[in-house]
Amino acid sequence: MGNIWDPEQVVSEKLARTLIERQFPELAPAKVSALGEGYDNTVYLVNERYVFRFPRRQIAVGLLRAESGILPKLADHLPLQISKPLFFGNPDAEFSWPFLGYEKVRGYLPVILTHEERARSAADLAQFLRALHHFPAEQAAALGVPDDELGRLDIGKRKMALLQRVDQLAMQNLYHRVGKLRQYVEKTDPIPLAEQRCLVHGDLHIRNLISNQLGRVTGVIDWGDVHIGDPAVDLSIVYSFLPYGARSQFFAVYGEVSDATKALARWKAAFTTVSLFMYGYDRQNADIVEGCRQSLDLILED
Secondary structure: OOOOOOOOOOOOHHHHHHHHHHHOHHHOOOOEEEEEEOOOEEEEEEOOOEEEEEEOOOHHHHHHHHHHHHHHHHOOOOOOEEOOEEEEEOOEOOEOOOEEEEEOOOOEOOOOOOHHHHHOOHHHHHHHHHHHHOOOHHHHHHOOOOEOOOOOOOHHHHHHHHHHHHHHHHHOOOOOOHHHHHHHHHHOOOOOOOOOOEEEOOOOOHHHEEEOOOOOEEEEOOOOOOEEEOOHHHHHHHHHHOOHHHHHHHHHHHOOOOHHHHHHHHHHHHHHHHHHHHHHHHOOOHHHHHHHHHHHHHHOOO
16 A cells, blocks of 8 residues: 555656746756655755745645745745745646745754754744734635645544554654553544634644754745644644743743643644654655654653
């Protein structure tokens, strides 16, 4: 059985250069180099300045269209840098899906950090999410941002899948506290969603943050899961990125939320981190694997 991140089609470096030069001749001759890949997109660095993302799966096409509508409006609204699209690529004979090019958000992936380095970003992340979650949801919907159509916080629907991935961690001997992780997942029952519906990034984790050399978060990338939903989806980053002692600082700036929202955010952090852990292991990416180990340790902090 294949993995959920297995691609339906992949744009090669050669094809990426052809598509970019054909549709955006001002970038020719385009210097194109592989920058990375995720579940949904193949990513190239272009002329050392721009990042182009090409869908790998059909599901990513609608997500990319949502990005193209909302991100230009958000760029000046948020206190951290985001991936603002500048080039809107159209389907053509060689690639049947749209694609986007962005100004590169410069910095480093804060995958492996000390507790002290992580704590430096508590207020920055709180200010960012407060601003994002206060953006008018009606305006976002008018710009093409969808509701949560995947049930991202449906514990009853997703619990078994998470337990299966926890079993994979155990079988591969990848995580030293897998027993405590399993106990946490097993005892977590469905949690009601908040009445508040707001604009959310939808996929906040260590690979979608950008930091400076001191490890302080300066940007947020990969908005492919942007939607209108429960704030707990994004508040998961509090549990997968910040140490226990910095969480009160976060909520002092963001604003207090219910215990149910915090519990739901913690569960989402576990689901996302375990999924990313298995992705990193499958792709033999040691940094992602170690970063996810650190994130799981944070999630399991009491």
